[in-house]
Amino acid sequence: MKKIIGLTLGNCVHVAGTMNFLSLAEKENYKTEFVGIGISVEEIIKIIEEKKPDIVGLSYRLSPEPLHKILEELKKNIEEKKELKAITWLFGGTEPTALVAEKYNIFHKIFYGTEDIDEVIAYIKGQENQEEEVYPKNLIDRIKAKYPYPVLRHHLGLTSIEKTIEAIEKIAEARVLDIISIAPDQNAQEFFFDQENMDENLRGAGGVPVRTCEDLRKLYSAAQRGNYPLLRSYSGTKNIIKFAEVLKDTINNAWCAVPLFWYSELDKRGPRTLRDAIIENQQVMAWHGERNIPVEVNDPHHWSLRDAHDAIGVAAAYLAAYNAKKMGVRDYIAQFMFNVPAHISAENDLGKMLAKIELIESLIDENFRVYRQARAGLASFPADLSQAKGQLAASAYLAMAIKPHIYHVVGFCEAHHAAEAEDVIESCKIVRGIIKNEFLGSINLTKDANVQRRKNELIEEAKLIIDSIRILNFKVEDPLIDPDTLVKAVELGILDAPQLKGIGTAKGELKTRMVSGALYAYDEENTRIIPEKERVEAILRNSNAIF
Known part of the structure; x- marks a missing residue:
């Protein structure tokens, strides 16, 4: 030594x-x-x-x-x-x-x-002139090589394969990004295996028009330079196990991101019923778990993006991690999306994330590891590009308080235009500057009394939600992973969101309001916050729905 x-x-x-x-x-x-x-x-x-x-x-x-x-x-x-x-x-x-x-x-x-942190690590390892060896080829090794510095991720999906290839090459050569998340267009996400159903008028809408395995291999090849960024892709909204096999074989998918409840009739991003979606999503988790591929279950921010109050977001974070663990996932990527809703205060936002962390990481054991991934919420970015750069920096600084293993950079330009290579590189450099300064020494924001108070409130409220789901069904060994029980929790409104109004499977009756920088269930008629105990007990009492 x-x-x-x-x-x-x-x-x-x-x-x-x-x-x-x-x-x-x-x-x-x-x-x-x-x-x-x-x-x-x-x-x-x-x-x-x-x-x-x-x-x-x-x-x-x-x-x-x-x-x-x-x-x-x-x-x-x-x-x-x-x-x-x-x-x-x-x-x-x-x-x-x-x-x-x-x-x-x-x-x-x-x-x-x-120097970039990667260069310093390469010197320490004695790998300065061995480029490929400096940059591990899988996510967990890449994290371990850099932590406590987070690896950076950014999504990319331009309107053609050619443009996306060129952008990947530029980003890789810039050596500012560790993982490129490929965003296939909506056509590819739903109809990759039955392309006769695609509407080619929508080609490139929402991402890159991936149509063949060869397209994906070309994207992978483009990344084999510079700092050799890993690739990953959205999981698709239909035939997702088949698509998982394609992604593993073509781009060596760095990790799978799959919902538990979503890409279903709830959000109309696919044809699946809620029950079928839960079953298939669980199967996808198990498929990746069997192959030691990390899994992210991205439900928490799906609920929050539809204005579910903070306690539901925290409960959903636990349910997501719990289901991943029960499906055999060993390496779990827990995503923490800050700034949702956009006007949440920093102290309440951090308290919410700490509540999620405490519940999720209570599941850790020798067979289940958790890696924190932080990001800014897209809706918090203004269209003014100068202000957007400030928002990117401010959100990243707050997120460093949870010591993330992965920082998901959201391009500052996203409220104005889809990020191209130059935007990705600039956004990553902004975040790298924040990280570099944060590591010079920072205030421990997690110790703030208001942050801790909100964290403890949300843990207590989230446990009420989780326990209320458990008692819906005494006939199954584990209600929290039982598709019928989870569907019932949505139908009854234990899990609900204002933007689900009119969706047949969901209750869609929840009202929420921002009060003093936090989002609560709200009684509009009597202009008061509804305590979570009161809310879930009323649902259970009025439903007579226990199996």
């Missing part, structure tokens, strides 16, 4: 970069130690005699002029002392100080402050 010591030179007290480097090195089985700030050359030599390191990392981030004298003295000592020559010397600083360090020819590696 090689030993690295890190320190700052002269009177420099900026230690965050050094500490982050040592943290990354420790993850790669180096023995690391930070030995101090503002260390003189004379002190460095004494420390080396005592610690006997293999590698010494020096940092200096002040005005470059004083650095000349420090490095002249250091170089002279290295040339005179055999034990100092045997050490690998590293330097990190700002670009002006790094340019000074270049002149002395004593450093094995100089970091200019502009």
Whole structure:
């Protein structure tokens, strides 16, 4: 095990970069130690005699002029002392100080402050010139290689295969994105296996018009450059197991995203009844679980996007993860969509996400691992592109509070136009800037009293919803994964949303309102928030629906 010591030179007290480097090195089985700030050359030599390191990392981030004298003295000592020559010397600083360090020819590696985290990890791993080895070919290894820095994901689906291929090549060469989520057009999602039913007037609506396996292989080939981003794709809305097989064989689908209740008669994004959709969606989870492919079940934000109140969003997050676990999924991607609804306050939004995390991660055991994926809500982005960039940055900063493994970058331009390569690259750079600054040291927003209060409220309310679903059916071993019980929960309105009004299977009677930056079930006639206990007890009492 090689030993690295890190320190700052002269009177420099900026230690965050050094500490982050040592943290990354420790993850790669180096023995690391930070030995101090503002260390003189004379002190460095004494420390080396005592610690006997293999590698010494020096940092200096002040005005470059004083650095000349420090490095002249250091170089002279290295040339005179055999034990100092045997050490690998590293330097990190700002670009002006790094340019000074270049002149002395004593450093094995100089970091200019502009390097991407991937480049730093590649150096630590000794893989600088082995591009393909630097970038793991599956999601979990990619996460492990970078965490606590999140891997970045962005969706992409332009109006032709050719345009999408060109965009993937540009994005891969830019080395700013780890996972490209391919967005097939609506035709492909529903009619890939019965294309005679496609309306070609809608070609390219909603994404790239994928029509053949060869199309998908071309997209995969386009990504085999730069930082070799992984590919994944939407799961489709019909024949989704067949489509899963295609995605695995063509783009090595990084993970599956599938709903539990949706892509059904509930949202009219497919022809399936709610019951059939639940059954098939569970089968898709099991199919991927058997093959050790990670799974994301994206129900929570589907309910919230239709104005279901916060407690339903939290309960849906638990139900989604619970079903994935029971279907044999080992690596679960829990997506946390911030800014839904768009005017939720930051403290209530974070409290909601922490409530979801606590419930979901209560399911973790040796066979079920959870990876957090955060993103901004699309509806929160204004059409003004300058303001949209601010929203992207603000949402990303708030999301860093939950320490995500994956950050799903939403292009700042999406309220104005579909993201092209340049938009994706710029959006990723904005988020990378936020992440870089956040890791210099940040306030722990999760400890805020209002955040914690909202988290605890929502956990209690979500458990009421979950328990009310459990008691609907005593005839089955596990009501939370029983399709008939889950359908009944929707029919009765235990799970409901205002925008489901008029959908036959759903109750569609729930009213919600934003009060003090949080979304609640609301009694419009009496102008009051409806406590969740009162709401679910009334549903159960009035329905006589227990099996």
